[in-house]
Amino acid sequence: MLTFPHKFKESLEDFNKYAASLKKGMENLASLNEVTADQAEHHVNCGGCRACRACCTKKELIYQDGKRKLYRYTPRAKKVCPVPTMVVYAMVNRYTMLDLQPNRSIIRNLLDHGQDVYLIDWGYTDRMDRFLTMEDYIDGFINDCVDIVRERHQIAAVNLLGVCQGGTFSTVYAALYPEKVKNLITMVTPIDFDTKECLLNVWASAFDADLMIDAYGNVPGDMMNSAYTMLQPFSLSIQKYINVVQIMEDTDKLTDFLRMEAWIFDSPDQPGETLRQFLKEFYQGNKLVKGEFKLDGRMVELKNITMPVLNIYGDFDTLVPPVSSKALLKHVGSKDVEELTYPVGHIGMFVSGKTQKTLAPKIAEWINKRV
Amino acid sequence: MPKEQADWLKTWQDSQEKLMKQYAGWGEEWMANMLGNTKKEPDFLKGWFKSQGDLGGQFSEFSKRLNEMVKNTWGDKIPADMLKFMNISFFEEFYKNWLSSLELPGGVKTSPGGDGGWQQATDFFHSFLDKDNPYFSSFSNGKITDHMNRVFGMLQGALGQEESALSDILNGYQEFFGKMFDSTTSQSTEKLAEVFEAWAKEMEKNLSAPKLGINRELAHDMSQLLVLSQDYIQTYSKMARLIEATGRKAGIRFQTKLSESALRNKPVNKFVDLCALWSVENEAVFTEVMGSQEFAKLQGDFINAGHRLKIQCNKLAERALEPTPIALKRDLDLVIAEITQMKRDVRTLQRELREKGKETQMAREAQAAAEEEVKKTKIALKAAEVAAQVEATRVKDAEGATQVEAKKAKAAGAAAEDLAKRVKSAGKTVKAATTSKTKSKNV
Numbered sequence: 001m002l003t004f005p006h007k008f009k010e011s012l013e014d015f016n017k018y019a020a021s022l023k024k025g026m027e028n029l030a031s032l033n034e035v036t037a038d039q040a041e042h043h044v045n046c047g048g049c050r051a052c053r054a055c056c057t058k059k060e061l062i063y064q065d066g067k068r069k070l071y072r073y074t075p076r077a078k079k080v081c082p083v084p085t086m087v088v089y090a091m092v093n094r095y096t097m098l099d100l101q102p103n104r105s106i107i108r109n110l111l112d113h114g115q116d117v118y119l120i121d122w123g124y125t126d127r128m129d130r131f132l133t134m135e136d137y138i139d140g141f142i143n144d145c146v147d148i149v150r151e152r153h154q155i156a157a158v159n160l161l162g163v164c165q166g167g168t169f170s171t172v173y174a175a176l177y178p179e180k181v182k183n184l185i186t187m188v189t190p191i192d193f194d195t196k197e198c199l200l201n202v203w204a205s206a207f208d209a210d211l212m213i214d215a216y217g218n219v220p221g222d223m224m225n226s227a228y229t230m231l232q233p234f235s236l237s238i239q240k241y242i243n244v245v246q247i248m249e250d251t252d253k254l255t256d257f258l259r260m261e262a263w264i265f266d267s268p269d270q271p272g273e274t275l276r277q278f279l280k281e282f283y284q285g286n287k288l289v290k291g292e293f294k295l296d297g298r299m300v301e302l303k304n305i306t307m308p309v310l311n312i313y314g315d316f317d318t319l320v321p322p323v324s325s326k327a328l329l330k331h332v333g334s335k336d337v338e339e340l341t342y343p344v345g346h347i348g349m350f351v352s353g354k355t356q357k358t359l360a361p362k363i364a365e366w367i368n369k370r371v
Numbered sequence: 372m373p374k375e376q377a378d379w380l381k382t383w384q385d386s387q388e389k390l391m392k393q394y395a396g397w398g399e400e401w402m403a404n405m406l407g408n409t410k411k412e413p414d415f416l417k418g419w420f421k422s423q424g425d426l427g428g429q430f431s432e433f434s435k436r437l438n439e440m441v442k443n444t445w446g447d448k449i450p451a452d453m454l455k456f457m458n459i460s461f462f463e464e465f466y467k468n469w470l471s472s473l474e475l476p477g478g479v480k481t482s483p484g485g486d487g488g489w490q491q492a493t494d495f496f497h498s499f500l501d502k503d504n505p506y507f508s509s510f511s512n513g514k515i516t517d518h519m520n521r522v523f524g525m526l527q528g529a530l531g532q533e534e535s536a537l538s539d540i541l542n543g544y545q546e547f548f549g550k551m552f553d554s555t556t557s558q559s560t561e562k563l564a565e566v567f568e569a570w571a572k573e574m575e576k577n578l579s580a581p582k583l584g585i586n587r588e589l590a591h592d593m594s595q596l597l598v599l600s601q602d603y604i605q606t607y608s609k610m611a612r613l614i615e616a617t618g619r620k621a622g623i624r625f626q627t628k629l630s631e632s633a634l635r636n637k638p639v640n641k642f643v644d645l646c647a648l649w650s651v652e653n654e655a656v657f658t659e660v661m662g663s664q665e666f667a668k669l670q671g672d673f674i675n676a677g678h679r680l681k682i683q684c685n686k687l688a689e690r691a692l693e694p695t696p697i698a699l700k701r702d703l704d705l706v707i708a709e710i711t712q713m714k715r716d717v718r719t720l721q722r723e724l725r726e727k728g729k730e731t732q733m734a735r736e737a738q739a740a741a742e743e744e745v746k747k748t749k750i751a752l753k754a755a756e757v758a759a760q761v762e763a764t765r766v767k768d769a770e771g772a773t774q775v776e777a778k779k780a781k782a783a784g785a786a787a788e789d790l791a792k793r794v795k796s797a798g799k800t801v802k803a804a805t806t807s808k809t810k811s812k813n814v
Contacts, residue, residue, distance in 0.1 A: 010640055011640040011641065011642070014640070014641045014642060014643075015641075015642045016388075018642050018643060019384075020384070023384065127703075127707065128707055128710070128711075130704065130707055130708075130711075131704075131707060131708045131711040131712075132711060136711075136715065140715070140718055144718075144722075147725075196662065199658065199661055199662055202662055202663075202664070202667050203667050203670060203671070205667060206664070206667040206668050206670065206671030206672075207670070207671035207674050207675055208671070208675045208678070211675050211678035211679060211682070212674070212678050214678070214682055215677075215678040215679075215681040215682045215685070216678075216681075217704075230661070231658075232654060232658070233654065233657060234649075234650040234651075234653050234654040234657070235650060235654055238646070238650055239646065239647065239650040242643060242646045242647075242650075243643070246643070
């Protein structure tokens with residue numbers, strides 16, 4: 001309790017400082033128009049990334065199937081790995097997280113370390129995608145893209161790098177098509193869904209996925225976002241915005257913050273049938289680790305994953321808890337398996353300063369030893 | 372920055388400075404009094420509350436104007452969702468909370484902030500449950516009352532009635548849901564659920580009344596809507612009760628932490644620190660509760676109830692549109708499902724074609740390779756024939772030479788034999804001559 005007036009005075013002075021920061025921050029915010037306008041030319045390279053406010057690494061459209069696109073990032077190193085790496089991002093949020101800005105870009109870092117990087121962009125789901133299933137995404141789009149890359153490079157197998165839900169898809173793919181995957185890299189990927197360490201897993205056990213899909217068709221991205229915010233409601237809805245005032249005076253930091261916010265709220269809707277399968281088969285049934293998951297009638301057996309596996313996860317991930325990711329190595333058939341952990345959260349894996357300098361080089365080194 | 376905003380910020384800062392001076396003067400007076408340097412009794416409460424009121428006004432205006440500024444300067448550049456979360460009015464709320472953590476001089480405890488702001492955290496959580504939030508309301512971008520409005524509007528249009536029992540139901544719905552989302556306590560929500568039940572029964576009676584002129588199926592669907600709505604309100608009320616209890620628990624924990632800090636002579640008197648403490652303590656309590664099976668079940672029940680209600684609304688909307696030429700959602704879904712399947716088939720065919728293409732290519736390559744092999748074999752055969760002929764000639768030549776050699780050898784043999792004979796004969800002659808010579812000597 002603040003009994004003494006001088007303490008109260010101190011409090012007021014402190015708040016006045018805070019308010020002054022806010023004032024400067026607001027001026028800064030208003031002037032950001034010019035800052036972003038200067039960078040307009042870079043949007044040419046974004047390939048439709050509506051949230052981008054800075055440079056994106058240059059890429060080329062290789063293949064398109066409706067909304068889904070396969071990009072190849074322009075190599076940046078003199079010596080490029082002969083086996084390309086194909087990145088499969090989650091359908092929740094956008095892949096732009098991997099290439100947020102020049103100094104926070106795992107894509108750019110991989111390119112700088114001699115990797116040849118391809119990426120699947122799932123696009124923005126709309127009503128026409130309502131009945132697309134996991135078979136369509138895995139047996140269809142991922143398989144097509146892998147074949148295209150194999151053919152372009154005249155190789156039998158590619159490196160597959162799956163992120164979050166994209167990691168789960170990549171794992172399923174690698175189990176079904178092991179001959180086409182040279183190395184499998186999974187990042188912050190949920191594998192074992194039977195955990196109480198994440199609220200999402202607890203909540204998922206008690207609601208009817210069928211009702212949700214039947215009610216909505218495609219599930220709105222807004223709704224998914226609200227659910228994620230609920231995982232840390234006070235930190236993510238209030239504390240974050242209180243704290244931002246203290247960095248608003250710094251244009252770079254403010255732009256970084258806004259870019260990040262824009263990414264967070266850039267959430268495509270989830271295709272109904274795919275989400276229904278994902279929730280029922282994985283979140284509620286945990287069938288992948290039980291060895292009961294079937295894709296288009298074929299049993300997906302993780303022991304078929306015999307290629308080298310690198311599993312990367314964050315110690316403080318609240319969205320995909322480490323225990324869920326770590327399970328992968330227990331179930332694969334490969335003898336060459338490795339784990340890489342960082343003291344970061346789910347998003348921190350891609351944007352934190354702790355990972356920027358070391359993550360991509362380690363992945364590149366791991367790949368290079370195995371091609 | 373627009374001039375108007377810049378002017379406002381300047382005015383605001385000036386007022387803030389002025390207030391600071393007032394506080395400083397008031398504090399000095401109070402301190403002097405405490406030390407006994409003056410006998411003048413400061414008018415604590417008057418000065419305090421006046422300043423509080425002025426400061427409260429300052430904060431309130433600050434929040435309001437800041438919201439406007441954010442929207443004006445950034446509204447077209449960031450997603451609407453972000454703006455929704457970036458609700459600056461929480462500065463005002465926090466200010467109230469901050470004030471209520473203060474203890475008045477002379478041991479008079481009061482809550483100058485009035486309602487205690489977000490100390491109980493329930494208000495904050497209520498914002499998650501409210502009609503605009505897509506997560507709990509289960510109605511995504513539309514408010515539930517708007518949704519109902521549309522459905523009932525369509526039904527009325529379809530039935531061609533301007534005034535009907537439908538209007539009564541719609542008005543009732545709007546009233547109930549409006550109250551529900553505005554309820555600040557779980558008690559009032561529970562009471563509302565009871566009232567709704569009685570009202571729904573009354574409405575069900577109306578549904579079967581002839582004046583409405585609706586068929587049995589539609590009456591059944593409407594009745595079902597009432598039942599599901601009741602379920603929705605009841606599950607909402609259960610959730611609200613748990614959140615309220617958790618909010619109380621979190622509030623006590625926050626207050627305890629504040630007191631502990633004060634007792635350690637480290638009062639949390641900075642705005643940012645207070646916010647951080649509030650956030651951390653509330654989050655700890657809430658996430659523990661939210662991780663429980665009890666919460667998961669309540670939330671699951673609430674969300675399921677919302678989804679059932681939404682499905683029923685959709686069904687009613689479809690029913691209203693049935694007599695019209697407008698395509699129904701289910702028709703569109705069928706078409707989309709069919710197109711999706713056709714795309715799948717095309718993909719399978721394309722893949723098969725690619726495979727066949729590869730097989731054909733491989734067969735062509737194999738044929739070309741085989742033809743090449745035949746050619747090579749023929750050439751090799753010819754070469755072998757030539758080589759064989761050469762070899763044969765050589766062999767023949769060698770045979771001729773051998774025969775000549777044989778003849779020569781034979782001749783040489785004969786000569787040798789002849790020579791041998793001659794040698795033998797000569798030997799005999801020599802022997803005979805030697806014998807006769809010996810005899811002559813002996814004689």
